[in-house]
Amino acid sequence: MNLRESSKHFDERNSRAASSRPNSCVRTCGEALVTLLEAYGVEYVFGIPGVHTVELYRGLARSSIRHVTPRHEQGAGFMADGYARVTGKPGVCFVITGPGMTNIATAMAQAYADSIPMLVISSVNARGHLGNGDGRLHELTSQREVFSGLAAFSHTLLDADDLPQVLARAFAVFESARPRPVHIEIPLDVIVSPANAIKAVPAARAAKPTAHPAALASAVDLLADARRPLILAGGGAVHAAVELRELAERLQAPVALTTNAKGLLPRGAPLLIGSTQSLSPTRAMIREADVVLAVGTELGETDYDVLFDGGFAIAGQLIRVDIDAQQLMRNVQPDVAIVGDARETLSALSTRLHERPVRPASPDWSAARVTAVRDAVFAESDAAMRSQKRLIDTIVSALPDAIIAGDSTSPVYAGNFLHDAPAPRSWFNSSTGYGTLGYGLPAAIGAKLAARERPVVCLIGDGGFQFTLPELASAVEARVPVIVLLWTNFGYGEIRKYMDQRDISPVGVDIYTPDFMALARGFGCEAATVDDPQSLDAQLRRAVSREIPTVIEVREADWFARVPS
Template structure:
């Protein structure tokens, strides 16, 4: 049969839709409302089930970015959201487009990242029919209910403003997580007169309870060994956190997503070392622990999976999520509300109190002892990889480093102190996916084009999403991609060997990354030592196209390790 007689599956077969209306459609009203909510970018791959969402997009202020896979769309939206604090928005096709983006939604869900996924779905009369229609799932909404704050089917165009308001209430006033809104094909094209003019209202975050703040302040005021654990939920509360820590002389440990809340070199900063014995011992010595905006979960507090993290003192927890306050470690005082307001409220309450004198060797002295002991325990490969990250930070002031699950990122999670919040994040926490780094870095660069953005990724992870280099070239996003090449899944290889398992499946073929990068339209080069890396980074800063810098682990270790 002549190929022109077939509709390619990836482009989908034509769908019968209603004639074009003179009145704005639901799809057009959606674009206008998204503009009014401040949406700057939409990430997606158009298909015949979503083209009506695009009808008003070209005339809007919203820029569309086309990834090479819907998973890439989700990771781009994630990177954009982490840098800005605003939701990343995706337009996704019914069925396979949604199952493709599922991993990105799960990563965002695990890390409390705001993401709005708007998809098509089959027409209302066809929902759940099982007729074998194009892209049909038994219930698309049910598939994604567990990956979202909520998943909603828009059955009437008139309900669009209300559903969007619910979504943005999640993003601005609750624990931020993905929201999925699916719009049936017949609803997308339904007339929607007046919807675009519906007033937009942003919900505010709940204030913490005054009595709970006072109860917590009383415990902190009498503490002789106070300590603070801060997570990504406190990312907007840096000033209040620093003021409170300094008043209490409390050591501060930060989760990966909270890096930068205290600046590098701050005398009370423990870093992100809660999984290491030295920091764990200090936490157990604390008589009062204040945990702010943190799950107290495994991927920040037990990355070695040995179950050794414990809190022996009194525990005060602050979180915007009432359920999370009671998970993992049950508190003595629970404060539900905005982290910034809670920390400011605690600071104000303590101003009226006479604080107990800190115990000897607590505060800055205790932090110094812990950090010195941890630094002394680093082996040569770890120091060599820490030097890689230090070189990046030194060569690119103000850099945002977006990481994947790869060895130097694991090292940086322990050793690197970011210069500001939202400047170091990666997929090694929470859901822990591979392939995140490149598309997320593209989203981060779109969010902050004036800043240098580096993707730090392994050779295995890059092969998951390498086609997104073409997306970066097409979108004119000069992101810098540093590939740590250890010729396979090096961390899993070591993990298997440590358990006396003969390594299998961890040595995939490694392509020529330099040739592939140039084929995608990127600049590309190798760097074998810090001087060569610095030179490459300086060239990348001046480049108008993405640059891929390959670092071969064996070469780097040979040059750097004495």
């Protein structure tokens, strides 16, 4: 019998307090936690109750917070991630000691790599048993140490009275620093300890860091005199679309966006290069820039060197803006380093440039040059990428306001290069940063909970889909009508190609593929198969009006046969 499902297996020796029902007149630490989360504006908690976390649920039913039960803790983390990417607010998870935490580790790592706010609250064995190695239920030698590398910080709550302070620290990370997961573990005896003195009042919000005037002045001097300015924007600027566009237009600076920054300039914007920093036409333009402003971007491999050829370089002077001072010195060192919030810094730069003459951009540095670069990128793309772009274009045509949450799969890779999102927070996936599989479906569920009024499409391959396929049941149960667009190539197609390119006989990539249509219907979803843009358009328009999830399967070979480019 599953230990998480049967209280008979609860180790009563953890503490008498943990195994007894608290007096009804006493508010426990677990109940105080729920009321504090409400005060911070938390709407959803994702988690699977277990014997080590039931006391966290004591006050949940009478709160305004809605609980969503995934079928695996990894799904809980990915749901929280998708919710956070759409709202900018932390996704919150309740997770059991030990296996629950190791299950959610991959989701935490993806969120850490992509700077996504996530609050993971777990149980841990009673204080007197920590680190003893007695072989107690769900015991890790040091759970906090295991997960400290996947979080901005990992904290063991040893006293219930410290709960408000620790939560305040967590929300300071989410709102005023580089957002990343925070892990708070609560020993079993602390969860049930009295907490009547804790007030349900959130801490004062800390302001985001403001750029130093001297650093701003140095940046303005460089930008005002630039003849070929260029902007590289990343996910750290996702909340600064208005300010980024104003500065780009003031400087007439072309803009390249990372995957997580797509939509900061809208489709069709004359200065939008796209997200092709790993491709030769865009790299050549970046090398020609005399001043590059990099804002909210790591300048990391999965956005700037996804082909792993080491060919990305900045030849001109570099200004970096980041909320994380250490990140300013990683990958490419700047000539001017500005620690500050992207929105406030871009606004300050625009204001200062408005107050002084700005040298006109070089005649060859114009919207026409951007168009030439985009045309060259498209000309270099192969037939498969162009065909997959038609797939994404069909989604956007049928559902203009759609959020597309992707997995690590071939059409997503094509979209990362060739798709321009209509708005920020409308295109995200797990192919950047940590690069996991199975992300797309639970992340789409979280995204739909965050934006009920918008269509949400999960774009996922058949290999990745099998990682988290049971989350279809979670979506049906929670009444979350996501649309799953399933790209089927009967295995791990991208890895198969990678092995072929290296003259390695493919092993382990041609996996058994189940009947996804039967499975989808068995889970209570609608299901359909399509093989061309017209039938896909029709199915998408039907799906968006339903109140249950829809799985639409597209078989790669059939799509390529009907949509060659």
